[in-house]
Amino acid sequence: MNTIPYYGPDDVKVSLKYEELVSALELALADFSKGPEGGVSQPLRATAEVTQFNGFLAAMPAYVESRHALACKLVTFYPNNSAKNMDTHMASILLFDETSGLPIAIMDGEVITAMRTAAVSAIATKYLAEKKEVLAVLGSGVQARAHIEAFVKLFAIKKIYIWNHRPNGAEHLAKHVSASFGIEVQVFADVESCVMDADVIIAATFTTEPILKECAMKPAVHINSVGAPRPQWQELSEELMNHSVVYVDSVVSATKESGDVIKSGAEIYGEIGQVVLGKIKAESNRRTVFKSLGLALEDAVAARLVFDMMEQKKLT
Numbered sequence: 273m274n275t276i277p278y279y280g281p282d283d284v285k286v287s288l289k290y291e292e293l294v295s296a297l298e299l300a301l302a303d304f305s306k307g308p309e310g311g312v313s314q315p316l317r318a319t320a321e322v323t324q325f326n327g328f329l330a331a332m333p334a335y336v337e338s339r340h341a342l343a344c345k346l347v348t349f350y351p352n353n354s355a356k357n358m359d360t361h362m363a364s365i366l367l368f369d370e371t372s373g374l375p376i377a378i379m380d381g382e383v384i385t386a387m388r389t390a391a392v393s394a395i396a397t398k399y400l401a402e403k404k405e406v407l408a409v410l411g412s413g414v415q416a417r418a419h420i421e422a423f424v425k426l427f428a429i430k431k432i433y434i435w436n437h438r439p440n441g442a443e444h445l446a447k448h449v450s451a452s453f454g455i456e457v458q459v460f461a462d463v464e465s466c467v468m469d470a471d472v473i474i475a476a477t478f479t480t481e482p483i484l485k486e487c488a489m490k491p492a493v494h495i496n497s498v499g500a501p502r503p504q505w506q507e508l509s510e511e512l513m514n515h516s517v518v519y520v521d522s523v524v525s526a527t528k529e530s531g532d533v534i535k536s537g538a539e540i541y542g543e544i545g546q547v548v549l550g551k552i553k554a555e556s557n558r559r560t561v562f563k564s565l566g567l568a569l570e571d572a573v574a575a576r577l578v579f580d581m582m583e584q585k586k587l588t
């Protein structure tokens with residue numbers, strides 16, 4: 273039997289650059305939103321519930337023809353792990369050769385999950401946010417950190433405001449941001465004060481009840497909500513959802529998996545890929561929400577980028 277290479281988190285980190293990831297994902301999301309002629313095959317993820325331990329295992333296969341990316345991510349999601357000081361998401365990705373189905377690499381999926389989710393929020397923000405100078409971040413975990421890193425790299429962010437349900441998490445992230453980027457950072461004790469002056473809001477928490485509700489916000493604020501990936505969970509209030517223009521990564525995923533969409537009954541204006549294609553308008557002068565569930569195609573594209581970069585390295 274042939275052995276296949278394993279690429280760990282450090283290999284992924286050195287291989288992926290946000291600029292390249294954003295360009296590749298933007299095109300892949302557009303392909304996805306073209307429908308069958310876009311060359312993307314992606315079933316809804318299948319999940320095995322582990323009710324006893326409040327966790328689940330999801331299988332996320334996808335094929336993206338334009339990127340020659342055929343892969344399957346296996347990801348576990350155990351919110352209780354945070355109390356044990358363990359990661360709450362753990363993931364591996366198996367990449368295949370599209371012509372024969374031969375497995376060609378196995379790699380860490382945690383860094384890819386963090387970076388591709390932040391990159392997709394950045395794509396939504398690029399199109400849907402009127403201004404991108406003041407960033408409010410709700411949450412201080414893996415996604416919150418990845419989003420700050422991506423947004424600082426990709427946009428001219430001037431101020432970052434952070435709220436977390438455990439204040440020490442917010443303080444810790446603020447110290448990291450200020451030491452790494454030298455940007456003005458402020459920690460807030462309540463969500464309302466944190467978001468009041470923001471141009472862009474990131475909600476990236478494990479909450480099951482709405483944490484961001486109708487309150488004083490800039491009229492054209494853009495909100496990226498990446499949490500609440502279950503049909504019963506909510507991160508945004510029903511009122512907020514119903515009074516915003518709602519974009520999603522996938523209409524199929526959002527209507528099956530997102531409590532924010534299902535419970536509010538809010539109308540979905542369209543997919544971010546349709547915005548990229550110019551098929552629907554980017555309502556950047558109104559309050560917009562990008563509801564992200566996370567798509568297998570994003571993992572496949574990122575895994576292929578890592579593989580190509582590692583192959584290139586072997587030759588130099």
Ligand SMILES: NC(=O)c1ccc[n+]([C@@H]2O[C@H](COP(=O)([O-])OP(=O)(O)OC[C@H]3O[C@@H](n4cnc5c(N)ncnc54)[C@H](O)[C@@H]3O)[C@@H](O)[C@H]2O)c1
Pocket residue numbers: 349354359360361385389411412413414415416436437438441476477478479480483497498499500501564565566567
């Ligand atoms: N859309 C996507 O593509 C995508 C991808 C990965 C993760 N996610 C989701 O994003 C969310 C954050 O993931 P992560 O990897 O950063 O997790 P994490 O465990 O690293 O961080 C979770 C954060 O949520 C906070 N939190 C926990 N319970 C809370 C509560 N009851 N109210 C408010 N905040 C609470 C924690 O303090 C922490 O800041 C999760 O819901 C996860 O499933 C989405």
Ligand SMILES: O=C(O)[C@@H]1CCCCN1
Pocket residue numbers: 330347349385501565566567
């Ligand atoms: O897209 C993802 O990888 C994650 C898996 C866990 C639930 C939220 N979305």
